[in-house]
Each structure stands twice: as C-alpha cells, then as structure tokens.
Amino acid sequence: MHDEFHGDLLEVSMGPQHPSTHGVFRMVVTLDGEQIVKLKPVFGYLHRNHEKIAESTSYLGSMPYTDRLDYLCSMSTNWAYALAVEKLSGQAVPDRAQYLRIIMAELTRLVNHSCLVGFLFNDLGTSFTPLLYAFREREKILDLFESLSGSRMMCNYQRFGGCRVDPSPEWLAAARTLVEGFPRFLDEYETMLTGNEIMLARTQGVGRLDPAHAVNAGITGPVLRASGVGYDLRKVDGYGFYPRFDFRVPLGEHGDTYDRYMMRILEMRESVKILQQAFRDLPAGPVMDPKAKLRGFRPKAGEAYGRLEGPKGELGFYLISDGSPNPWRYRVRPPSLINLTLLEEMCLGHTIADAVVILGSIDIVLGEVDR
Amino acid sequence: METPEQIRDRLLARFPAAKVELVTNPGTAAEHSLLLDAAHARDIALFLRDDPALRLDYCSNVTGVDWPEKKTAVSAPKTAVPTLVERVDPNALPGTPAPASALGSTRSTPANDSGNYLEAVYHLYSMALKHGPVIIRLRTGNRTDRVTLPSLTPVWRAADFQEREIFDLYGIVFAGHPDLRRLLMWDEFQDHPMRRDYVAPDDFEWEPTPHGDVHERAKGHYPTTEGLKG
Amino acid sequence: MSEPAHHTPFPSAGNISDAEREDLRRHGILISSLEELYGWGRSNSIWPLQFGLACCAIEMIAAATARFDIARFGAEIFRPSPRQADLMIVSGTVTKKMAPQVVRLWNQMPEPKYCIAMGACAISGGPFKQGYNVLKGIDRFIPVDIYIPGCPPRPEALLHGLTQLQDKIRAERISGPQAARHLQPDAASEFPVPDFGAHDLQPPSNPNLFTAPVLPRKA
Numbered sequence A: 001m002h003d004e005f006h007g008d009l010l011e012v013s014m015g016p017q018h019p020s021t022h023g024v025f026r027m028v029v030t031l032d033g034e035q036i037v038k039l040k041p042v043f044g045y046l047h048r049n050h051e052k053i054a055e056s057t058s059y060l061g062s063m064p065y066t067d068r069l070d071y072l073c074s075m076s077t078n079w080a081y082a083l084a085v086e087k088l089s090g091q092a093v094p095d096r097a098q099y100l101r102i103i104m105a106e107l108t109r110l111v112n113h114s115c116l117v118g119f120l121f122n123d124l125g126t127s128f129t130p131l132l133y134a135f136r137e138r139e140k141i142l143d144l145f146e147s148l149s150g151s152r153m154m155c156n157y158q159r160f161g162g163c164r165v166d167p168s169p170e171w172l173a174a175a176r177t178l179v180e181g182f183p184r185f186l187d188e189y190e191t192m193l194t195g196n197e198i199m200l201a202r203t204q205g206v207g208r209l210d211p212a213h214a215v216n217a218g219i220t221g222p223v224l225r226a227s228g229v230g231y232d233l234r235k236v237d238g239y240g241f242y243p244r245f246d247f248r249v250p251l252g253e254h255g256d257t258y259d260r261y262m263m264r265i266l267e268m269r270e271s272v273k274i275l276q277q278a279f280r281d282l283p284a285g286p287v288m289d290p291k292a293k294l295r296g297f298r299p300k301a302g303e304a305y306g307r308l309e310g311p312k313g314e315l316g317f318y319l320i321s322d323g324s325p326n327p328w329r330y331r332v333r334p335p336s337l338i339n340l341t342l343l344e345e346m347c348l349g350h351t352i353a354d355a356v357v358i359l360g361s362i363d364i365v366l367g368e369v370d371r
Numbered sequence B: 001m002e003t004p005e006q007i008r009d010r011l012l013a014r015f016p017a018a019k020v021e022l023v024t025n026p027g028t029a030a031e032h033s034l035l036l037d038a039a040h041a042r043d044i045a046l047f048l049r050d051d052p053a054l055r056l057d058y059c060s061n062v063t064g065v066d067w068p069e070k071k072t073a074v075s076a077p078k079t080a081v082p083t084l085v086e087r088v089d090p091n092a093l094p095g096t097p098a099p100a101s102a103l104g105s106t107r108s109t110p111a112n113d114s115g116n117y118l119e120a121v122y123h124l125y126s127m128a129l130k131h132g133p134v135i136i137r138l139r140t141g142n143r144t145d146r147v148t149l150p151s152l153t154p155v156w157r158a159a160d161f162q163e164r165e166i167f168d169l170y171g172i173v174f175a176g177h178p179d180l181r182r183l184l185m186w187d188e189f190q191d192h193p194m195r196r197d198y199v200a201p202d203d204f205e206w207e208p209t210p211h212g213d214v215h216e217r218a219k220g221h222y223p224t225t226e227g228l229k230g
Numbered sequence C: 001m002s003e004p005a006h007h008t009p010f011p012s013a014g015n016i017s018d019a020e021r022e023d024l025r026r027h028g029i030l031i032s033s034l035e036e037l038y039g040w041g042r043s044n045s046i047w048p049l050q051f052g053l054a055c056c057a058i059e060m061i062a063a064a065t066a067r068f069d070i071a072r073f074g075a076e077i078f079r080p081s082p083r084q085a086d087l088m089i090v091s092g093t094v095t096k097k098m099a100p101q102v103v104r105l106w107n108q109m110p111e112p113k114y115c116i117a118m119g120a121c122a123i124s125g126g127p128f129k130q131g132y133n134v135l136k137g138i139d140r141f142i143p144v145d146i147y148i149p150g151c152p153p154r155p156e157a158l159l160h161g162l163t164q165l166q167d168k169i170r171a172e173r174i175s176g177p178q179a180a181r182h183l184q185p186d187a188a189s190e191f192p193v194p195d196f197g198a199h200d201l202q203p204p205s206n207p208n209l210f211t212a213p214v215l216p217r218k219a
C-alpha cells in the first residue's frame, strides 16, 4: 500500500498493560495514519483455567470460582451457575429465594452499569471524575452485599435450591432506602454526562453495529439491544420470577456508542422499577429448599444448559454430569468474549482513540473473557 | 417449536445421504441433541439457520468435550468415579498421556458407545422466533489423528472465537475456519490442556497449606526429613 | 510528626537526642538528617503503576476513590507508563502468558522501585493455583517487598500494605551495608524475562530469586 498518498502502515500493539483496555486485553492494531485498517484482539492474558479446575472440583466447590469470573457482578454469575445446576438436577427454588435472587441480580446490574459508564468516560478522557460518582454508589451497594454475604465483591451467595442466608428486615429496609435514592443519583449522573457536547461528538455515529451482523455474531445484552434487536432473556426465557414483574426492555436505534451508553442508563432505571416491585412483593418463607442437598451433591447423569441475562449479555453454563460429584464438562458461555467478535468491524475506519471508546462501550471483564 | 425428532426427520428427508442421530439426554433437563455427520454438517447448519420454521439465527454456545476411550473393564464404581480432585501420575512428564486409570469414569451421556473421540456441541436459538435450543453435536474420528471437523463459523460468526478456543484447548481442527489460531494459550504451546489426559507442569514447589491434590504434588519437592530426625 | 513506636530511630544530625529534637520541633525548628529527609520524601510520594490484572485491581481502583482515598498517603498518582512509576502493585492473577510482560514492565521501571503482591493470586496462585496457566506467585520472577493476603484484600488492607511499605522506605539507609537496594551497585535491577516454552515457561522460575523454602517439619 505504499504509494504517493499512502505511507507505510504502522502496526501497534495495545496492551496487555494499557490504561484503557479494562484489564489485560491486547489489540494488535494496524494503522494508516491514525485510521484503523485492521484490528486483531489477543486473548488469554487472564486465562485462569476456571473450566479445568471446575471439572476436578465438586459442584458446590465451583460456586466461589464463579464469583471471580465476572468480578463486578458476582451475584448474577452465581445465579447463572445455580440456574444451570438446578436445571441439571431438577431442584426447586422457594419463592422468597426467587425474589431475593432478582433483588441481588438487579442490584448487581446497577453496580455494573454505573461502573461501566464510569469506565467508559475514563476512556473518553474524563480522568476519573464520573468513576468517582459511580464508585460512591457502588460502595453503598457493596456494603449491603457485605453485610449479607460477608464479602464485598465475592459474595458466593446463591446455592442450588435457594440462597445462603436470609436478609434481616433491617437489611431490606436499608436496601429499599438505597433503591429509592438511586434515581436521584441517575439524574445527577445524567445531568453531568448525557448531554455533554464532547461526549456527543465522540460517541454518536461511532462504532456502528448493524442488527443482522450482531445477531449472526452472537452478540447479546445491552450491546445487541442498542442495535434495536429486542432479545432480553428476562422476557424471552422468563427464568426465575421475571414474568411476574412489570418492566420494559429499552431498545436503541442506531447501534452506535451513544446508544450503548443510553442503554445502560435506561436499563438502570428499569432495574430500579424491578427492585421496587420486588421489595413490595417479597413473600415470607424459607430461602432454601429444605430438600436441597449440598454435601455429597451428585446430580444424575445428563446435561443442561442454563442461561440468564447478565449485565453484560447472555451468561450461560453448560454442564455435563456423569453421575459423579464432579461435572464431566463445565463450560461457561462468556458474553464478554463473544461480544468482542465484531470489535474489528466496529473499529474499522475510526481512529485509535475511538477504538478505546468502542471497546469501553462493549463492556468486558477480562476474568470472563479469558476465564 | 418442533421436537428434535421432528427436526431429525425433516433433515433426513431433506438430506437423504446425511446421517442424523438423536442423542438423548437422560437428565432432568431432557434437552436432546442431534448428532450430525461431519460431511453434511455445514449444509445442515445452513438449512437450520435459514429454514423459515426454525430460523436458528443465533448460535449461543459452542463447547468442546473430550470423551477418552471408555474402560469397559472398569466395574467397581468406587474407582471408576473420578475422585474429588483429578489424580494424575506425578512422575509423568508434561505432555505425556496419563495412565488410563486416571481417566476412569462412569459418564453416561453417550451411553451406548465406547468413547475415544472429541465432540463439539452447538447450542442454537432463534432470535427472530424466540425459541430454542436446538443442540447439535459433531464428533471426530478419534482423539489423535482424525480430529478435523467442518467449521460452522461461515454460518454463524458467533462460533469464531469459540471454535478457536476449542482448537486451542481440545485440539479439534476446524476446517474452513477463517483464522484458526490458538485463542488463550501462547502460540508456542503444544498441548491441549482441557483434554482429560493432559498433565500440567509440575511447578508446585512449595505448598504450606493442605490443599488436596496440590498438597500431594508438592510433597515430592519437600526436603527429606532424615536430617531432622536425629 | 510522631514516629510509630516500632520505628528504628534515624541517626540524628549531630549529637542531639530525640527529646531535644522534639523540643526544638515545638519551637518551630526542624532538624533532620539527609537520610531522614530523603526517606520521608520518597515514602510520601509513591507513584504506583496503573496496571490491573484481575479482580484485585477493582479493589485497587476502589482504594483510589473517594471513600478510601489513597491520596491521603501520597500515592494517588497512578502512572500508566512504567518509566514514571515507583511502585508496581501486582493486583491479581499472574498467568504464565502474562508473566513475561509483568517482568518486562518491572525491568522498565527506574530505580528505586518497589513491588506489592496484592491478593492470594499474586502471592501464590491463590484459588487458581491448580491451573496450568497460572503462575504460582509473582515472587518467582521479581522481588516482592510487601505481601497483602486476601481474595481480594479490602482497600483498607491495600492502604495498610502501603503504609508498611512507607515504613520500609523510611527505614532504608543511604549508605553502608544496609543501604537501600537501588544504592547497592551490585544489586540486580533487571531480571531475566522468561520465554514461552512448549509446555511451560522457560525457565519456570528465576533460580537466583526463588528457591522453594525449607519446611520446618517435625520428624
């Protein structure tokens, strides 16, 4: 491509240590001037052999490892795993636990989305400020998680057939107060960010993703919905008690970075609605199925694929049991990894500074990408 | 949505030369799957994707599974069940296959065969019609030299990274994949670590806390206690 | 400025006792040795490398945010470039694929430099110790000054580790056999970067740095 008008192409390796790649992610970018003509992601810098370890551990023993998969959303990852095991073993879950799971999953979504927006703005060059707001809210939610489960980040809360502990009335009251106050934080956040001129200039029309390609590439979650495809497993599969809740699934229109940002904000508002309904309707009762067996748990031979709508997309667990205490095959379907499939196509023709923003808007966590 | 049996019958009518088998799932989930032969897999996949009644436009999950040769002689279930942590021969060198006893198992998904193949499992859904899953499986001839399967990445781009991962960790070669390289391990790496007979490098030089298998493996590196006795 | 009780007193300037120095201090006169001043300055302006590996990195970020505010200890300037950093916080699982880059980053940092191993993974492999791609402790390749256990350590634990490191820096001497590592001409500053082998890293650990500790065991 060397002629009068085109200089040499430049190949840049971004990462694995790079301030804006959300962990140890690496992209090999070929640049023509400042324009990206080729982009190859390189994975594996956080490949921690989760699946291999899980195949030599008991079913319950893998639960703490699922915390560490997507370390921003341990509660919903726990649930996805519990869901798959319950499907494999046919366990029932008491009503109260179903509600608690939804409460935890939606609180996690609030944590994830608010932090993601903070990180996205970090990538846009705001140098930490929105992140400080997001982490302020995150700390409040983590305090709730900690007082309930004993750990800030690694909650290890769900069990096959229910939840580990029952929250006290004080906990529920505190959680309720937090949720009531959350829309105020969102308003504050949006005042600061949504209409921002630089933000609009940097995100609108950047990193377009068209719906047909997105579906074919298995993109899920807010990234898919920003392109206008209404596929939310909370509605489609109706797992847990989600069919009992009244909420809407926001859809984008342009599939650009700006829509992906708005999707997160709108989803947080819907999550607040779900949480309010959950606190209102939370029934009394046990949180564990009394018949559930935790020690010596051996599901009968067979296989199951359980999936749910995680904050990042479809999080699935595929388990093959051979009737022994350990799964024969334990597979995580990582939404973060698969959502990166079209990263190259989204970045082509943009500048390298935009690539960072596009990556930020996809929302990945490396623990899940590489497992 | 049609049952797997109906899909199988339709596929057989449409592709008379193809071999399509129903693999039943004895578990509670009862998600049965279709075993396709490698030669027709790409055509069948295209058909499944574009058929107006199915429209399986979304390939959610691609999994590799290793089924080493089943030891039919194993009868005592006590030894056949894999222990809590997988036992490996500490003397084996990295990369050498573990003794067959380490692979003992009472696995039962493919109940009627003796194993010795690698498998790729695809979970298909329809985003347009909001149904699924339809599960298809492909099997290699054996685990050593006949490990090629047709890639379904041209049909579903979603399989791209996942097939690369299976190539990396299981060693299934996906013919027709646009960019088949290792995904997670480095390029110079030679083993396929998710196989059941993979032996990890022995680098547990010191392990102060009892931690099951790690503890056992570390013992080989402990200093002798003879000097301390006297 | 009162020193923590466990702190070794610095050799004072001239023949002034600590009590006399304290007395002068109350009158607004500061007497210090160069060594003390040097250590004090360095310990309160540690610039960490902005570099996160896994889950622990999130807690590291949390330590930098308003609630925990690492700026109180002078360490809020996270530098993205190793050339500008004094402290490497290895926050998370070091995989074998990542280990060469971590060593390379360490080699690129100028002296004086320090390393904190944050979390069980960086110390020993932690929960992922059985993994074939997991390095069983970063101290196999680079020298670690402070170990912070936990999975993940709380931000407070990171702050505690940081103050421990500050104490360590303040106790370093300028000259003599107890001089700080970077002032000893023959102390290594760069460490060999391992290669990717066919089955494992080559070498799997740095023999000059890491030897399996001898277990004190009863016969």
Ligand code: SF4
Residues within 6 Å of the ligand: A068, C054, C055, C056, C057, C091, C092, C093, C118, C119, C120, C121, C122, C126, C127, C150, C151, C152, C153
């Ligand atoms: S020590 Fe725990 S929290 Fe930290 S990186 Fe390792 S697994 Fe994650």
